[in-house]
Amino acid sequence: MEQVNKGTWVEIHRILLQPEERSDRLPEDSKSVPYEMRARGFLLEEALLNDEVTIKTLSGRVISGRLIQIEPCYEHSYGPPVYELLNIGDEEKRMLETK
Amino acid sequence: MLTDVAYQEVMNRKNEIMQRSLKIDYDQFKQGQIGFDYEKMMTQLGYSLEDVARIQKENQVGNTPLLELKNLTQLVRRISPKGKGATILMKDEAANPSGSFKDRRATLAVHEAKKKGFSGVIAATSGNYGAAVASQAAKQGLKCIVLQETYDSQGLGQPEILEKGRKCEALGAEVIQLTVGPELFYMALLLLDQTQYFNASLYSPYGIAGIETLGYEIGQQVKEQFGKEPAAVCVTHAGGGNVTGTARGLKKFGNNQTEIIGVSVDLSGLHMASDRDFNRKSFTTGHTGFSFPFSIDPDRSDVPRNAARPLRYLDRFVTVTQGEVFYVTELLAKLEGLERGPAGNTSLAAALVLAQQYDEDEIIVVQESEYTGAGKHPIAQLNFAKKQGVKIMSGNQKENIPGSVIAIPEHIEQLDVKNADLDRIRTSYLRNVLKDVDSQRLTDLDKAFLAQEVNKELDYIEDYLKSVNNC
Numbered sequence: 001m002e003q004v005n006k007g008t009w010v011e012i013h014r015i016l017l018q019p020e021e022r023s024d025r026l027p028e029d030s031k032s033v034p035y036e037m038r039a040r041g042f043l044l045e046e047a048l049l050n051d052e053v054t055i056k057t058l059s060g061r062v063i064s065g066r067l068i069q070i071e072p073c074y075e076h077s078y079g080p081p082v083y084e085l086l087n088i089g090d091e092e093k094r095m096l097e098t099k
Numbered sequence: 100m101l102t103d104v105a106y107q108e109v110m111n112r113k114n115e116i117m118q119r120s121l122k123i124d125y126d127q128f129k130q131g132q133i134g135f136d137y138e139k140m141m142t143q144l145g146y147s148l149e150d151v152a153r154i155q156k157e158n159q160v161g162n163t164p165l166l167e168l169k170n171l172t173q174l175v176r177r178i179s180p181k182g183k184g185a186t187i188l189m190k191d192e193a194a195n196p197s198g199s200f201k202d203r204r205a206t207l208a209v210h211e212a213k214k215k216g217f218s219g220v221i222a223a224t225s226g227n228y229g230a231a232v233a234s235q236a237a238k239q240g241l242k243c244i245v246l247q248e249t250y251d252s253q254g255l256g257q258p259e260i261l262e263k264g265r266k267c268e269a270l271g272a273e274v275i276q277l278t279v280g281p282e283l284f285y286m287a288l289l290l291l292d293q294t295q296y297f298n299a300s301l302y303s304p305y306g307i308a309g310i311e312t313l314g315y316e317i318g319q320q321v322k323e324q325f326g327k328e329p330a331a332v333c334v335t336h337a338g339g340g341n342v343t344g345t346a347r348g349l350k351k352f353g354n355n356q357t358e359i360i361g362v363s364v365d366l367s368g369l370h371m372a373s374d375r376d377f378n379r380k381s382f383t384t385g386h387t388g389f390s391f392p393f394s395i396d397p398d399r400s401d402v403p404r405n406a407a408r409p410l411r412y413l414d415r416f417v418t419v420t421q422g423e424v425f426y427v428t429e430l431l432a433k434l435e436g437l438e439r440g441p442a443g444n445t446s447l448a449a450a451l452v453l454a455q456q457y458d459e460d461e462i463i464v465v466q467e468s469e470y471t472g473a474g475k476h477p478i479a480q481l482n483f484a485k486k487q488g489v490k491i492m493s494g495n496q497k498e499n500i501p502g503s504v505i506a507i508p509e510h511i512e513q514l515d516v517k518n519a520d521l522d523r524i525r526t527s528y529l530r531n532v533l534k535d536v537d538s539q540r541l542t543d544l545d546k547a548f549l550a551q552e553v554n555k556e557l558d559y560i561e562d563y564l565k566s567v568n569n570c
Contacts, residue, residue: 016282017106017285021106022106022280022282023280023281025372026372029373029375030373030374033278033374034252035277035280036250036277036278038277039274039276040274041273057244058271058273059219059243059244059273061244076256076262076473076479077258077479078479079482082477082478082491084481084507085425085429085478085507087509088426088433089433093433095174095511096173096174096434
C-alpha cells in the first residue's frame with residue numbers, strides 16, 4: 001500500500017460514541033449506530049491508509065483518528081437538469097406581458 | 100488531542116462549561132420562581148443598537164440593499180382581487196461578507212469573544228452561521244472551529260451542508276463533521292472545554308442583538324423609499340433568533356404596527372434526530388423541525404437562557420412546502436434576475452401569497468436572502484432528494500409529503516400558506532414551562548413573565564391557569 005507523506009492534506013474518521021453510549025433521546029435507527037466524526041488536516045507523520053494517525057487542523061489543533069481519505073475532494077455539485085424547474089417562468093412571463 | 104470522554108461526564112459539567120465559555124452569569128437575571136428579566140439581560144449583555152451598527156460597519160457587515168421585486172409584485176397583482184397586491188421588497192442579505200444575515204450575529208459574538216480575551220470561537224451549526232463565524236473570526240483574528248451535523252451512518256452528506264463545510268474551510272475554520280444526533284451538543288461542550296474557546300452560540304444575547312440592525316434598517320429604508328411603515332415583514336423562522344432580532348429592531352425604529360410573520364418550511368412527520376430521515380429532507384434549516392420545538396421550549400438551546408423568544412414577537416406563523424420554496428427560488432432567478440439560495444427564500448414563498456391579501460399601496464418585506472452555489476441550489480438539492488428515493492413531481496401542493504414527495508408548483512396560483520395555530524403553540528409553551536411547577540404558588544412576577552413570554556395580557560395567563568387547575 002502507498003505510503004502517505006507527512007504534510008499531506010487528509011481526512012480522518014473517529015467513532016465518538018458507541019451505540020450504547022449514545023443519548024437516550026434518540027429514535028431507534030439512530031440509537032443503533034455509533035456517533036461518528038470526520039475532520040480534515042495536515043498529516044503529522046508518514047502513514048498508510050486506515051492507520052491511526054494524528055493531524056493538524058486549520059485551527060492548529062492536533063487530533064487523532066483513522067486515516068480514511070488522502071487529499072479529500074469537494075464533490076458536491078449540481079447534477080443533471082431538473083425538468084420540474086426548467087419549465088418554471090414561461091407562463092409567468094406571459095402573464096406579465098398581457099395587460 | 101481529542102480524548103474519549105464519556106457522554107454523561109461531559110453533560111454533567113454542562114453548566115460549568117457554559118459559564119466559562121460565555122462568561123455570562125445568567126443567575127443575575129433570575130426573577131420569581133420560573134422567570135428571568137429578559138430586557139435586563141438584553142440591555143446589560145447586549146450592545147446598544149448604535150454600538151451594534153458601528154461594530155458591524157467596522158467589519159463590513161449590514162447596510163444591505165432593500166430591493167423592490169417589481170416583476171413579482173406585478174405578477175402577484177395579476178392574480179389578486181382588485182386593489183390588492185402589496186409591493187414586495189426583499190432585504191438582500193446575501194450581500195453580507197459570507198452571504199447571509201448570519202454575519203450580523205457572528206460579528207457581535209466574535210467581537211465579544213475578542214473583548215473578553217478568548218483566542219478562538221466555536222459554533223455548532225449546520226447552517227449559514229458556521230460560515231459567518233468563520234468569516235468574522237478570520238477578519239477579527241481569532242481561531243475558529245465549526246461543528247456540523249453532516250452525514251448519515253452510511254457517510255452520505257447533505258449537499259447543502261457539504262457546501263457550508265467547504266465555505267467554512269475556505270474561510271480558514273476547522274470543520275468537525277458529525278453524524279446525526281443531538282450529541283452535537285456533547286461534542287460542542289467537549290471542545291469548548293478542551294480548547295477554552297468562546298461559545299459563539301446563536302442564542303446568546305450577542306447572537307440576537309446582532310440581528311436588531313436588520314429590523315432597524317428595514318424600517319429605515321422603507322421609510323426613506325416609500326415614506327411609510329411596512330404592513331408586514333416575513334421572517335424565516337427556525338430557532339427563533341431571526342424573528343426575535345428583526346422584530347426588536349423594527350420596534351426600536353418605531354414600527355409598532357408592522358405585522359411580524361414567521362415562516363417555516365413544513366417538514367412535519369420527519370424526525371430531526373433520525374438517521375434515516377436526515378437525508379430525506381431537502382431543507383436543513385428554516386423548517387418546522389426547529390421552529391416548533393424552539394417556540395414551545397426556547398431554553399432547550401445551548402445556553403441557560405435563550406435570548407431568542409419568538410412567541411414574544413410573532414403576530415402570525417405560517418408554513419410553506421419544500422416544493423413552493425424551490426418554485427419561488429426559480430421564479431426569483433427568472434423574473435428578477437436574482438439567483439439566491441433556496442433556504443433564504445422561505446419567507447419569499449409566503450410573501451407571494453400573503454401580498455395578495457394586502458392592499459396595493461401597502462408594503463410587504465421579505466427579510467432575507469442568502470448566497471447560492473454548488474450543493475446549495477434547487478438543482479443539487481432535488482437531484483439529491485431523487486437519489487434518496489423522494490419522488491419529485493410538478494403539481495398541486497396537496498401531493499407533498501415531507502420525506503416522500505416534493506411537488507413543485509407549475510403556476511403561481513398553486514402557491515399557498517398554511518397557518519400554524521399560534522394559540523396552540525402558546526398553550527404548549529405554558530404547559531412545558533409549568534410542567535414541574537406548582538401553578539397555585541406562582542407569584543405575580545411569574546405571571547407577568549409568562550404573559551410577556553406569550554405576548555398576551557395577564558388575563559390570558561389567569562384564564563389558562565384556571566382551565567388547567569379545573570382539569
